[in-house]
Amino acid sequence: MKAMDRQLYRQFMDEHVIPLRAKLDDFLPVILGLRKAAQIIMPAELPDAGILGATIDDRFRQKMSGQRLPGESLTDYLKNRAARLRRKNKAQDVRFRLQLLRDIYSDVVAKSKSYQVYMEWIGKWGLQCKELEARPTIREIYIFKDDDIAVLLEELQDMRKDIRYDYARNPDVLADGTFRVFPEEHNVAFLQKAGEILGFPVCCIERYAFDRNSGVLSPEVRASNQLAHSDNPDDVSMYAYFTKDFFPCQPDCEEAAAIGRAVYEALNEIDPELGQKYRDHLASNVNLVRQYPEIIQSRLARLQQEAKEQGVDPGER
Numbered sequence: 404m405k406a407m408d409r410q411l412y413r414q415f416m417d418e419h420v421i422p423l424r425a426k427l428d429d430f431l432p433v434i435l436g437l438r439k440a441a442q443i444i445m446p447a448e449l450p451d452a453g454i455l456g457a458t459i460d461d462r463f464r465q466k467m468s469g470q471r472l473p474g475e476s477l478t479d480y481l482k483n484r485a486a487r488l489r490r491k492n493k494a495q496d497v498r499f500r501l502q503l504l505r506d507i508y509s510d511v512v513a514k515s516k517s518y519q520v521y522m523e524w525i526g527k528w529g530l531q532c533k534e535l536e537a538r539p540t541i542r543e544i545y546i547f548k549d550d551d552i553a554v555l556l557e558e559l560q561d562m563r564k565d566i567r568y569d570y571a572r573n574p575d576v577l578a579d580g581t582f583r584v585f586p587e588e589h590n591v592a593f594l595q596k597a598g599e600i601l602g603f604p605v606c607c608i609e610r611y612a613f614d615r616n617s618g619v620l621s622p623e624v625r626a627s628n629q630l631a632h633s634d635n636p637d638d639v640s641m642y643a644y645f646t647k648d649f650f651p652c653q654p655d656c657e658e659a660a661a662i663g664r665a666v667y668e669a670l671n672e673i674d675p676e677l678g679q680k681y682r683d684h685l686a687s688n689v690n691l692v693r694q695y696p697e698i699i700q701s702r703l704a705r706l707q708q709e710a711k712e713q714g715v716d717p718g719e720r
Contacts (some may be wrong), residue, residue: 411527412673420520422450427670427684428646433546434528435669437662439602440547441646445534447541449517459540462507467500504539512540535560537585545600555600562596563587589616604658607651623695626650630693642667644688650695 416426425448429441446455465472471480483503512518525532525546533556535543545556570586587593591612598608614622633639639654642663651659663685671678691698 415524415528416677418520418524420450420517421524423680424647424684424687427681429546430524430528431670432646432666433530433548435666436548437666437669438646439549440545440552440600442601443521443544443546444537445518445542445544446512446515449512449515449521451515451517455512455515455517456540458511459504459507462511463504466503466507501539505536508540508542512542535563552600555596559593559596559600562590562593566590566593591616602662603649604652604656604662607649607656607659610652611650621696622650623692623698626654626692627694627696629654630689639689641682641685641689644685644692647688647691649688650692 415421415430421430425443429443432438433441446452449455462472466483469484471477521544522532530546530548531550531553533545533547533553535545535556537543545552547553566587575582582589594612594615595608598605598611611622614620614625620628630639633654637655640656640660640663642661643651643654643656643659645659645663645666649659667678667681667685670681
């Protein structure tokens with residue numbers, strides 16, 4: 404590192420708002436050029452996610468009941484009230500609710516101190532950033548260096564819109580909860596492009612897409628089972644679990660492990676203590692995959708409950 408980079412690095416590592424896991428999973432691998440891009444889910448991965456989520460829910464309930472929020476201008480209040488009263492049918496009601504949720508997200512999350520700290524550090528490191536909407540109150544923040552990634556992300560968002568539009572026109576009433584909330588998660592072309600953007604090995608992308616559409620074992624259950632049935636320690640390489648929410652095709656996938664090992668060696672060269680922290684983090688990623696089936700079910704149940712409370716069927720998004 405150059406002297407200025409090292410100074411920036413020290414300041415970055417001292418930044419308490421950004422958790423160490425985000426620095427290791429997302430920022431540093433992209434900064435060092437070892438991953439093309441990383442994805443940060445907002446507000447779920449912010450340190451105050453619980454408070455922000457509760458605030459969004461509370462404001463949505465207040466607005467739907469016709470209340471004026473503290474600090475809300477009279478003009479905005481009257482505008483919202485007029486829009487709420489203009490709803491004539493289900494389609495207009497859904498559009499109103501979705502836009503209201505987007506507005507609340509912008510006001511609550513995008514203006515929060517934690518969100519702004521993330522954005523400031525993305526800028527300080529000279530990284531590019533693009534935000535994609537997964538749901539009105541859930542955004543995927545991608546950080547990257549290469550201009551080509553921005554083009555691929557535009558294509559990815561267009562694919563998601565088309566897939567959700569097609570599903571809304573032809574919903575599958577027998578589909579499981581994951582399909583209803585995120586139909587793009589069952590589209591091979593979408594998964595391949597998303598994996599390519601994030602720099603995942605092709606073998607792992609293909610296995611993930613196969614699992615997601617097999618109807619037998621989800622990627623989360625398959626990956627968890629692989630670890631549970633790996634009696635030989637040599638069958639598992641913690642380096643293969645180089646980032647969060649990633650499920651290698653095999654616990655010892657050489658291509659995935661090569662990425663994790665490269666990140667470790669780079670961090671260890673910068674600071675041996677940081678290298679050890681990354682190894683500890685890899686071990687926690689492995690344990691997380693072991694527990695993932697329960698985690699994903701809990702997340703899905705929460706998303707479905709939110710959709711129910713907000714009066715918006717996931718398939719209509």
